[in-house]
Amino acid sequence: MNKELAIRVEGLSKKYTIGKQKDGSLRSSLGNLFSLKNSNSENFWALKDVSFEIQKGDVVGIIGKNGAGKSTLLKILSQITKPTKGRIEIYGRVASLLEVGTGFHPELTGRENIYLNGTILGMTRKEVKTKFDEIVAFSGVEKFIDTPVKHYSSGMYVRLAFAVAANLEPEILVIDEVLAVGDGEFQKKCLGKMQDIANHGRTVLFVSHDIETITTLCSKGILLDKGTIKEIGEIQNIVRTYTDHYQDSFKIWEHDKRPGDNIIKLNKVFIVDSEQNQIYQANIDQKFGICVEYEVLEDDVKPAPNYHFFTNTNTYCFVAILDTEILSKGIYRAITWVPPHLLNNQDYRIGVAFTTQKNVHIHLYEKEIISIKIIENKSIRKHEYGGAIPGTVRPDLKSEIKKIN
């Protein structure tokens, strides 16, 4: 079959200016105008000279570490932001799903939000109307369709939101890791729907950390690293390169390359959710565990794990020093739970060390060996502020307010 072109990207680059960007005051702009010296801003290339072509009907997985430029690429393809350099040709209507429930309003009912969200995603009211029953059935919230969504549980909210987006019928569908929210069963349903879309000859671009999903769903892959394309081609090859060199949500060592000394060797580090499924990102209100598997090579030793948390901007957040019992030879697995509402919604890099604390002996320290992305569903915030919240941690503090006069 002679395939047609769906997307052509040529020399795409995107520059962000760090430091100056958020400070949009008139005074600073006027200041820049009148002073010749450059302000202390720094340029950061999120994407650099990226070129590729995607054929109609391809399902393409875009993979890379946190911060490799995946989201920036999707944002440019969905026209949310403009490239600094380069050119893109897109043949067909694009629908992008970078977040479920964009524009949902808590005061409006489910029914009203379907219309609202549908038109924001580019459908006409008429199109929404013809799809309405399908959307409601898919979401499974029939009973509450005329209830304001502020009374919905976060699961219901996400289901309704995905149902709207899943029933769009664009020629090209661009999806960021939106499926991370929602329960397992619903995730399966969503993946089934995406498979369905792909089977109908439509083009899908899909960003995910979930290698399993990517391999089952996608036929082609693009591997990004530090804003450039490392590899492009058949998904199996891409995934192999990624897991060999770039994967950072978990780490497995070959037997003779394991870090450690003659007392302990580290086999594996990964992150799990409360049901001990392996994950790469966690919701801000969800606990997660750092799981290490290691081999103890001597009897009567006491090597204990410690974890070093850093932000993506290299701020040292904290160290968690754990205790352990006296161990005998054998292979162990330790899970350390990080409570919900401790970390902020950003990427963290975690270093793993094993030490015997009594004589301060460091058996191994793998710096920033894995990363975790903390995500947040803003609709379930308990306060009304909707903007970004800075800080290396984000504890959920309680206050007692009493009238005293």
Added chain:
Amino acid sequence: MQTKIIDAESSRIIPNFKELYRYRDLFLTLSWRDFRVRYAQTSIGLLWAFLQPVITLLILSLVFGRFVGVKTLVPHLLFTIAGMSIWTYFSYVMANSGNSIIASQEMIKKIYFPRLIIPLSKAVVGLIDLGITLLILIILMIYYGIVPSSHVWLAPFFILVGMIAALGAGIWLSALTVRYRDFQHVVPFIVQIGLYITPIAYPAEFATRQLPKWAAALYYLNPMAGVVQGFRWSLFGGEAPGNLFWVSLVMVLILFISGLFYFHKVEDDMADYV
């Protein structure tokens, strides 16, 4: 088949009206959302929205009508409510539209649609309040036994011009606020000054009579000066607005069209700044 070219080098200078039209349903849905949300609010909140203009109206009428003794063609209260109705609509739309892009930043960062839809959609919800004020105006006209002038058919035209003026100012402010957050503080300032430099509680001739010719022309650089004067003339008749009135109308067009162009210029980068 829809084909789209995104090119960093070339950028259109003319706003894309065709695309705007394609998204007309979004305009309707957003307008209707604002309407629903406004009326889903508590009745106290709604009451508050009316209390403020009503008190302003009474104060203006007391100060200008009683204390200063401004002579008007129709009873001063009626005279002022006519001006206030369209002025309040203007300031409501300007403020909401001016703040709209910042208020919708979550949406802007996550999905593409013509950004202009957001400030434009703010013009509709204000019409409800305007309608209620006009109803009070009509009741007062009946109470005072005032017959509308023969130009009353022009009243909707002046409301439309008022809407365009409000959107012009709102579009400018919404685009400027994205880059320079300071502009958020400009709106209350404009509203406060505007209340006095617009002929709301006094006839425009009061101002122009006191001023030299060139300064009178400056007075009409305020787009709402002509709109308020024209609207009131269409209701109550009297002396037709003079030549300077056209200065205001031209200003409305300049404000609106330049706003469209400026907005278009910064539209592409909005997601990076909000």
